[in-house]
Amino acid sequence: MQLPVTTREFDAGIDIVSEGQTVTQCCILIDGFTYRYRHTLEGKRQIIAFHVSGDIPDLHSLHMCYMDHSFAATTRSLIGFISHDAVWNLCMRRPNVAAALWRETLIDGAIFREWIVGLGRLSGLSRTAHLLCEIAMRMRAVGLAPEGVYRLPLTQHELADALGLTVVTVNRVLRDLRIAGLVERERSRMTIRDWRGLARLGEFDARYLHFRVPIAMMPIPQPERA
DSSP: OOOOOEEEEEOTTOEEEOTTOBOSEEEEEEESOEEEEEEOTTOOEEEEEEEOTTOOTTGGGGTOOBOSSEEEESSOEEEEEEEHHHHHHHHHHOHHHHHHHHHHHHHHHHHHHHHHHHHHHSOHHHHHHHHHHHHHHHHHHTTOOGGGEEEOOOOHHHHHHHHTOOHHHHHHHHHHHHHTTSEEEETTEEEESOHHHHHHHTTOOGGGGOOSSOGGGSSSOOOOOO
16 A cells, blocks of 8 residues: 655754644655754753654654644755555554554654653763764664764754753763764764774663664674673
């Protein structure tokens, strides 16, 4: 069954869906990099999730069509839009598809839980290391991070708003990671030099991502156990 998909490109910094909207379609990130965020009453932004190609960032809108957060692009991104009616019809006809979409929402929840622990209990250095590991694994899973090298189209302001840090702190943390020989960043190109060291620092355990491919088969090795 072929779904009716309409596509549209969005420039960096442009909202794809805004908080307060009532939506009648789901978005699929075909190409690019996006994030979800909310603003406080004082206007401070908190980024609550990043998304890579293949993700369906607003799948929850099938059940909750009122958007309680915004969804924007960090770089020029191609988005596919599918009406809720079409998705519901597909789920009714193909129970295996409905199960796959339900699994997607559960993994999304697992990532949220991991972020909450990091924001509440990890140091700025550790939570930055954890985020870089997560993005590397998620991009590697869709073929976008060969040999631990991937495009990270995020400004230091965006990293700060995701990590709950100041821009000055993010700059210092990235410098410390580079000096320690763990990563190297050149503009939007991120290279992980020492995966085991970075994962250990970030207390990163990829099991919360629930990859169907066994973790042992992932090209990037997992942190050693004590």
